[in-house]
Amino acid sequence: TAPPSPLLRPFSATARPHDILHVSALPSRIKPKYKDSPTSSLLSLRWPEPPRNVLIIPKFHAPQVTLSAVTFAKHVHQGYPGVNLVFERRVASQIHESLPFPIYTADPSALHDKIDLVATLGGDGTILRAASLFSLHSSVPPILSFSMGSLGFLGEWKFDEYKRAWRQVYMSGSRVAVTDLQDPHTQAAAANRLPNDEDDLPLHDAWSHVRGKSMGLTRSSKVLLRHRLKVGVYDAEGVNINNQLMPTSTAEPQQLLPPTPAALKTSDERTEPMKRAFHAINELVIHRGPNPHLAIIDVYVNGRFLTEAVADGILVSTPTGSTAYSLSAGGSIMHPLVKALLITPICARSLSFRPLGLPLNSKVVLKLSEKNRGRELEVSIDGKRKSGVTIGMEIRVEGETVGRTPDGGWAGGVPCVIRSPANGNPTEDDDGWVGGLNGLLKFNYPFGEA
Template sequence: MITRLGLFKKPSSFRLSQFQPRRFATQPQSKWLNKPPESVLFVKKRDDQVITTALKDIAQHVKRRYPNVALYQEREADALDGLQPWTASEQSPIDLIVTLGGDGTILHASSLFKTGPIPPVLSFSMGTLGFLLPFNVDTFPSAFDEVFTGKATILERMRIACTFHRQDGSEIEGCGEPGWQVMNEVTLHRGRSPHLNIIDAYVDGQHLTEAVSDGLILSTPTGSTAYSLSSGGPIVHPAVNALLLTPICPRSLSFRSLVLPGSSRITLKVSRTSRAPAEVSMDGQGVRVLQPGEFVSVEASPYPVPCVKRSADLHASRVDLEKRRTEMGERGLGDDWVRDINTLLQFNASFKNKHLATERV
């Protein structure tokens, strides 16, 4: 054992308990969804008859079992009878968002509340991707029981707030306060230009690098399994408070993805020497074009996305669940993220010889 002075102490006998991992106050903890919702907003993938049919069944179930709950649906062409139309501009009070579709449906729900807090989100998998979708649509009765009986826990997924600025530093209007809220990533890319972008990246006002590339991705831990991952970025657990800066096809082979503190303020400025402007995309949606000298400033949003998690035992009491978490940590209640990287991303899966597999059949 080494003391603070760097000198060796004489070995002594230790108990096993001395080597047990310590728990720190900063360890992420799930939060309980305490208040039963009084209003529910349904957000679904559009122009999909299967999802529309599922929404009818879910809405009827909620009406029968929880008759005093107000039900809304995002205003669209195929809105269902009996559900009140809702638009982001109306800002009617919403206590719970229910999404039906793929991961893009949650991103769309987040965009409906891009300038302020967002209610808890209960997500059902009915799309092409399911990394953000802990519940299968067939389990909707038990999922709603969890929410309305106080057994549901939520994981707060970081969002980032973005503001755009002119060359003189003045803010470009129309971005909202405290800036646009983004769940996955902000991307600056060359778009249709044949020339590479030159983007200066700053961390808390200090110049980090001049990036000559097809673009830069600044993502949340949730977005680490999206565009950033396809560009060679790391996979980061959503409970980690961090920002990821990932280059897109950089000219320098030594430019690798960086994991930065979640408390950082990141500035991405299109260099005045850049031959191409930078198109800005947020969660896959084109937002604007930044000309040379203009920049976007990004920092963690005060309004994360509270996502409802699955509980390990629907029949266990809340006291039992709290006791299990105390004894076993987060592992005691399971981790949707661990399940997803194994089942959806095939994390660390071994290569298989297709020829040998065919012969065995």
């Protein structure tokens, strides 16, 4: 049922409108920096030079959203000439006819080295899909997410703000984006700064070509770095078998393409497949699935036996995931910046299995007990099933390490571009969490009519 793969032309030199080119033709990825501030828990996005390769991810099966993706692509192509637009294969083949310029594609494993920035159009599921494309990597490009009608707790921007949103994220790092530096306090402070603070070096003029410069100064985009979980599946001998697990749905993009040529794989992936971890932005779930009987899972924390869970399932969630499945299963709601990992049972056959929170660096091991007697259990990451996990295997989970790398970048986490108010106070850094609780989750919704 995969759509016929359109002609893939490898070299952009000869590219024509409607062409779908392979991302290998694109320049390498530009990694942004993230500045933190003493007054905000959000980070400021700083491109060292303008982003060039943008992956656009529209929701599947939603023709209206595909149209919006075309609108967005045209806007970016027209106003921001150096930008190349990349799409997943199934999307590329759907929309390349509608776009009067060449676009790029590749299978997921080739995206990581090229993509500077991701824009999603859809609901939370689309953001999860975007993140899953980088699930094997510690460095995820910033994600600019547009919600498209469907409820989105993670989605930040409404689509009709796309021009402002795009411009702000694109300009972040350029001189014109640094309004925050314009007020007297900051200037005074800046005057005292040492020249070796790299942020004070004269910014190059890579952005000078941007037509919309006259749009005026903007703020630097604010980024919420969402923690992820690292998940490894180990067989009874303790060997990591992550690379043997199969996604089960034919909707998975991986399934639609022939395997990536070996030459495009990173050496890491080829030589040390056991080490690679899946990164989850919401959660890892083990569930009885279609099995009518209770699942039995032994839980260890930092090498100590915690408990035998007898339940529909169990989940280990990030704080981001605390408003997803964990919420339904009765877990507390955690702000995404709490450095914790949540263990929430799903319908435990117990009166006393209260949801738990552990430090993010805890090591949790979930062992599929032999007591399950041959029943298969379902293992999913962010709602995508990984089949092939059987009794006796164990799943190791720990929080991803997040922080500044020696080269001044950030590793770890999913950098989500936060919506800024249209005419907002430039010093106000609202991460939107309180608004989402009230506006979307109807938190503590008051009793009474109307």
